[in-house]
Amino acid sequence: MNLALALFPIVFLVFGPVVVVVAFARIPVERLMAGLPVLVYVVGGAVLLYVFVDFFLMMRVLPGQPEQDGSNFYFNDHGSLIPIGLDAYRMAMMHAARLFSGHELIFFGFGTLIGYQVDGIRSGRVNLDIAPRDEVMERSPLPYPLSRVVGLQTALSPEACVARLLTPPPRSAWSLFATSQGLRGQVSTTEFRVEMSGPQSQMVYAVGRFGRVGGTTGIRLLMTFKRWPLMTLGASIVLAPLVWAFMVAAGFPLPWFLLAFVVVFGAGGNFLFGLNQRRRLLAQIKRATEAREIPPSDPEFALLT
Known part of the structure; x- marks a missing residue:
């Protein structure tokens, strides 16, 4: 749980700059994520499904936030304290860590993929075709x-x-956004x-x-x-x-x-x-x-x- 909480602020340090770079470069995200290996899409879909199912299962397992007060352990359900034992508290902390780690997997994964593609564009490894095309349609x-x-x-x-x-087209001063x-x-x-x-x-x-x-x-x-x-x-x-x-x-x-x-x-x-x-x-x-x-x-x- 401590590791999951320590990594959570780092998500913003990794994902935030990536979003800023893509926004200022005006790179279409859907075009940026296209052309990746099929395995990447499969793994990404599996991770999203895991996080979705895990979120609702953990919400059902955890009736409240696990808390410790000295040698006493509780589930804090919106101010209502439900006494639990040490083993239940440890298990609840593991479940809570899974909630944090699931979201971290998503944001770290997206940040890594986007950063990898942006670096590929700069190095010439990735050719970003800005022209939309769908020959079948x-x-x-x-x-x-x-x-x-x-x-x-x-x-x-x-x-x-x-x-x-x-x-x-010409843009006036008040059309910045x-x-x-x-x-x-x-x-x-x-x-x-x-x-x-x-x-x-x-x-x-x-x-x-x-x-x-x-x-x-x-x-x-x-x-x-x-x-x-x-x-x-x-x-x-x-x-x-x-x-x-x-x-x-x-x-x-x-x-x-x-x-x-x-x-x-x-x-x-x-x-x-x-x-x-x-x-x-x-x-x-x-x-x-x-x-x-x-x-x-x-x-x-x-x-x-």
């Missing part, structure tokens, strides 16, 4: 509203669009793949291909959700009822409205957040390329799609 787009095809028309040439797409700093990705005179640039995790990205529409530049734009955010939202909807049922069976009954909150506001809220990201991404692409949107009913829209 681009080849077979998801149904609306998970993806959307937009036709754009602009008087600018493809070369001018390329020069403007990744140029950060703005949520977006333009676009990031990969552009060429034939196509581009971009997403919003900012500290937030991006759930959507856009694939644009240049063409000709009535003597001007046309852009066929596919805006789609990324695969992992969708899988996470789907897993949340499926696993939330299972976790709720497990907690009830384990003796920790949870109110039903908590399950509804996780599903409606957790999964549903994040989905709406992704739709808002897509709206803002489209607006920024239109602003950068000085383009207007072609209605789907317009015959020129069929020329692009």
Whole structure:
């Protein structure tokens, strides 16, 4: 227990600087954690499962915080002292140490992985591809509203669009904490793949291909959700009822409205957040390329799609 308590403050000394470095470097965490060996994901998932199960099992075993008063030992249950013996006190301290060590495993593990990847980027061992790409979802787009095809028309040439797409917009002095700093990705005179640039995790990205529409530049734009955010939202909807049922069976009954909150506001809220990201991404692409949107009913829209 003493070792677990001594290591706990060190967590902040390890994990804190890593978070600061990633934030100032504006490195997408989801891109940073991609490309790791499968074994890392398996071990990480096993550790998370262990910490989750251990937390609730230990909460059931420990009716309160183990405390010692001279030769007397107690469980302190919110001020109510429950007398216990020396063996029970030692066992309780072991259980409490497992609670601390479980959280330490998570934060030390994440801090180590992120630090390892950042060092790999600096040394050239890791090539951080900042362009979002999912060939399967681009080849077979998801149904609306998970993806959307937009036709754009602009008087600018493809070369001018390329020069403007990744140029950060001007920022005023009071926009220090703005949520977006333009676009990031990969552009060429034939196509581009971009997403919003900012500290937030991006759930959507856009694939644009240049063409000709009535003597001007046309852009066929596919805006789609990324695969992992969708899988996470789907897993949340499926696993939330299972976790709720497990907690009830384990003796920790949870109110039903908590399950509804996780599903409606957790999964549903994040989905709406992704739709808002897509709206803002489209607006920024239109602003950068000085383009207007072609209605789907317009015959020129069929020329692009």
